[in-house]
Amino acid sequence: MDFTFDTEQQALREAVAGLLQRAYDPEKRRAVTKEDPGFDEKVWSQLAEMGVLGLPFAEEDGGMGAGHAEVALVATEVGRVLAPEPFVESVVLAGGLVADVGTAEQRAQLLGALSEGSSLVVFAHAEPGSRWTPTATGVTATRSGDGWTLSGTKEPVPSGARADVLVVSAAVEGGTGLFVVRGDATGLTRDGYRTHDGTRAARVTLDGTPAELLGEDAGDRTAAIELALARATVAYAHEAVGAMETALTTTSEYLKTRKQFGVPLSRFQALTFRAADMYVSLELVRSIALWATMVVDAPDSTPEQVLAAADRARLQTSKAGRHIGKEAIQLHGGIGVTAEYSVGHYTSRLTAIDHLLGDGAWAADRLARTVDAHPYVEALPA
Amino acid sequence: MDFTFDTEQQALREAVAGLLQRAYDPEKRRAVTKEDPGFDEKVWSQLAEMGVLGLPFAEEDGGMGAGHAEVALVATEVGRVLAPEPFVESVVLAGGLVADVGTAEQRAQLLGALSEGSSLVVFAHAEPGSRWTPTATGVTATRSGDGWTLSGTKEPVPSGARADVLVVSAAVEGGTGLFVVRGDATGLTRDGYRTHDGTRAARVTLDGTPAELLGEDAGDRTAAIELALARATVAYAHEAVGAMETALTTTSEYLKTRKQFGVPLSRFQALTFRAADMYVSLELVRSIALWATMVVDAPDSTPEQVLAAADRARLQTSKAGRHIGKEAIQLHGGIGVTAEYSVGHYTSRLTAIDHLLGDGAWAADRLARTVDAHPYVEALPA
């Protein structure tokens, strides 16, 4: 067992951190997220040039052939400055599905373009009537000649209006299939809007929209969707850890510099003890996020182990994110709830991450189902 | 709606408080609880003389004809000094069952003697294989000539070894019946022991033990048992409030007087804020305990309302008791876990109360069943 990153990984981290920290301070982020598409296309291109958008994909698909440890490093840096680029949404989630399910041709085409930064791919999966399920019911797929057409509504779809390509889940005979829909497809309507965390989402309406089946056959893809969601959840845990870290350092800094009653706030023990508790939460979630990434990367992990690790990371991220997000604002006082100051945006993003793919209570319910299947949880596989 | 006690009630409170505070300081309580029966027979007699042991019973049964408001006052004073006399166990729970179910003759006899302090009556109900249920399965009742015999085991039975009379629940045709067993009955074995809170409990083994049916007919008494347990739960809430109040004042006093690093502990804001949170917990549980007593006393309350009020009191008592009990020890430091100092005994008793008739999680599960039956909880009946 080893929690450390090697020098190559460290170098990647420094490069990404350098790029993102130059690109975003709270002021710049506010400006960028005010205008559509809610992120900086130039930063996206720079990430592509750095190879970041192809990190987890095989080299023959145009990617870098790296692991999820590298993805975790990037996600942490994204979270640290709240970079609004849809890294996890596009590279980890939508890209991960294409990599797992797509044909060699689809992989080369879609992942190549995604890695180059020339095509933003996102996963259109959530439906207004459903809640964190790996299946689709609101959008249905129908065979039409050689191809397929899709009808129904997906919402909210992160970056759904800006996306060049949508991977869409849809009900098929016997389960849920995955399809590729081009942004310029007929019968495709996308209503984009701003979300509370400054990013963008959309309602995606499909009305007999032509679509290409992802992968060879039209079987049920629920298992692949679950696994992709799990890996995205783990990546989000790292994004959240990065965000929590900044929320804590911002808060500590504020306590040191802000004066009340003639002394710095750091002289009030009731406040510093709460900052200490935030640190405890942060270190605990960091550990579990790193561990979950190791489980994802371990060649002998079963899908069940990956799903369970994701749920564990999700539960801890939810708890820590709420704790740190709330306390960061409270310890700041009034300035914490303003849009002009940074810290509340961290709370906002942490809240978004918590609700995108399943929150802590949802994860706890899933973990609760298996508590009697083991005497205790083994951190180290046997 | 009126939360205040009238002058007669206040006088009762002062009399009981005077008696109990003279009887018990931490030292005296430790001495009394070291020896069987774990309480002071003289104090028990004095309570009887004061009319306290007959408070809730009708005058024609030898009681005082008072309400549960008076019971609440007494229970609070009991809790305040951790008086080990089994007031709630005997008067409220066992006595309440006799008053509700017993024949006129049984009431006059059992409640008269209980009120006079000449006969300690307790309810033998818990069974080693069950958990907070109003029914009995481990002890069965069989008709035997004109009377009945009981066989099986009850445990733990509070004050079960010292009791003069046991009210015993037992499985009968069609449900759970109630029976009266004399302490000197044949086939009755009682193994008494000390419990962690300094009181006593016992295993009560019945082996063809002759018993008298409580009440006229041998029907199912589950509803009566539920109601009696609910009223005892509400009385325990007050006992707990009394105990929490002392735990908090003891802790505040300690923070004011104990010095560390050259200053009183009360100069450490992280500690005083936690004392403030204890106060919040205390005031909230006090409110709900008083309200639950009013529900018990209101002539038009339905059994369902009384049961729900008891569950609400129980849930809040459990939360507040754990919060205050733990913090009282922690804020004291090492001395808090010693048997020689008072505060840990308060935590011990609060833990006992929490587990005698059903804990907070158990109450929450019950309350959870009805959350969609009302838009919101009405504090004031319509």
Next chain:
Amino acid sequence: MQLHLSPEDQAFRDEMRTFFTTKIPQAIRDDVAAHREVSKESYVEAQRILNAAGLAVPHWPAEWGGRDWTPLQRHIWREEMQLAAVPEPLAFNASMIGPVIAAFGNQEQKERFLPATANLDIWWCQGFSEPDAGSDLASLRTVAVRDGDDWVVNGQKTWTTLGQYADWIFCLVRTDPTAEKKQRGISMLVFPMDTPGVTLRPIELLDGGFEVNEVFFEDVRVPAENLIGEENRGWDYAKFLLGNERVGIARVGATKRMIADAKEHAARLSSGGRPLIEDPSMRTRIAELENELLALELTALRVVSNSSDGKPNPASSVLKLRGSELQQAATELLVDIAGPLSLASFADDDATDVPEWARSATPEYLNYRKVSIYGGSNEVQRTIIAGTILGL
């Protein structure tokens, strides 16, 4: 000890409930219930309806529109108003400057301001907090220097809620910089927001809304007659006013409404093939929250029944502290029920299939972080409890 309301209080409650649910326009109450931004016009309309019926400022002296209600009746009035989603009478008017002028103003000021304040003909805002003061109000730096018949005010205020709607401001200013205790040299001035030299900068909040402002004063000339009470006694008036601020801030009725809404939404949403409300963890969470809220409501009732002397009861710190926590817990519950739908936060009605409540859930949750900060932060309340009540 008596569970039931007296017949009079029962009748009073019915009267309030009927009035609030029938006399205040449904559209306004819908806006409040849906957590939409309530327009200035709606606030004014609602308060004038209340005032016409004698329900805007019942806690004021009778001669200025007050009613001789018991504390319990005032409690019922406020709770029923919140339950019915009626916009409450503007706090700056009804709970803050009104009572101060009634208690400390001169007759001329009373006549000039009180009727207009009760009827929201004047919309007041508060000029207390300053950028470097926060909870440490006594450190304020805005100064007023006497110049002939005027005070000349220079400085800056912040967190001025709804200042953008305000006609007048009541302001704490330093009038004696040499006073030995910094609390001593403070006075209270009132002046119109359109006085030359007053500028206002709205502060955007996390939910994208604008409800607080910075207010700048540059050589603002305020006639001497606009001093409330005595010079250099502003601190006392501020304390009097902030004591009032804590009353009624448990907001039990509003939280009840949020929980009731949450249950309705959870009954309509499907989760894992069944209504979310049937999920055991969700039910337990709601049951526990309802119990906490009941305990708070009963505590509020106990506090009102013990506060006949009109002085702020120190136990009201419990109400503010716990009330804010439970409001926040209710907003968090709504976010968790909305789940993935909560991401559709700023979609226009015609661009989304996500219901309005789910869209507003997270912005509201983020905005509600403020309730444990303003009006005396929860840290201030803990200080009061530890100090005043526990003697620590």
Next chain:
Amino acid sequence: MQLHLSPEDQAFRDEMRTFFTTKIPQAIRDDVAAHREVSKESYVEAQRILNAAGLAVPHWPAEWGGRDWTPLQRHIWREEMQLAAVPEPLAFNASMIGPVIAAFGNQEQKERFLPATANLDIWWCQGFSEPDAGSDLASLRTVAVRDGDDWVVNGQKTWTTLGQYADWIFCLVRTDPTAEKKQRGISMLVFPMDTPGVTLRPIELLDGGFEVNEVFFEDVRVPAENLIGEENRGWDYAKFLLGNERVGIARVGATKRMIADAKEHAARLSSGGRPLIEDPSMRTRIAELENELLALELTALRVVSNSSDGKPNPASSVLKLRGSELQQAATELLVDIAGPLSLASFADDDATDVPEWARSATPEYLNYRKVSIYGGSNEVQRTIIAGTILGL
């Protein structure tokens, strides 16, 4: 980043597991698992078996019985020992005075004490805390005055754990009352508990047991050679020692065992007609506790992998703080599973039908309140985190 143990560490873990579960008598391990009082003889027997196998003091210098293990291996050693319910080598010997003597004692002291300390031939106890000092160790008042070749000790210590079994005590005493900083005038003395003038008073704890003591010194004569290290540098040694105290105090293995036991008990108890383990709230509670414990275990693994320099990592405060909270949460879980059965606390085996675990649950829960107090209270840990790590 690598999830799996290396083949060597895997083999090491298997070796430890096998040793602990086969070489330590089952009866002793059963006592530990059942939270029974472990006798002095059992402690000694277990430690001697460990010591004979080189497993009692692996963190000591190699020449005194230490092993050249990695921090991860030490972690595995400790966790496996706890999981197997093996009594850990006595902390006063193995983690406290042993390392101090090894680091600061002279050669004669090392030879005299270290082998006997490792083998528990000497049972040590700690004389640090005093009645009026608590966490404020530097305020200690026990004095040692030089008289010829002896120190004469007068004063009082408290919270001396298992002092009733102890052969020797290591003691902080004030040797220079005139030192400018009160930390400066403190020295460390060791002496036998049967030295004339030493008396011991056991303190009864809430669970009815006796594990801590007051120790009184009245003109106790201690030979000068029993001073450890240099005169007036006792504070440094105490800090060194207390740093070690925090290591391994996460006690993840012990908590794992409690949770595993809790699940077994909950599977056997019936609640509302079904096994308690099937209750959804109970399952969720256990799942959450297990997740917290996993996060703690992983954090401990991270800390050991980052602490190669042997200095106490400030992050180990997280382990102590959270470790104590989770131990307490596990004892609370056991009480709640025992439910009404928990009332049978002090029944003898033949006087009750209630299983032993349920009887001991509440005494254990009450006793475990201590784990957030001793060894540096959680308040001390928060102070360390806020100060050392966050710079507050």
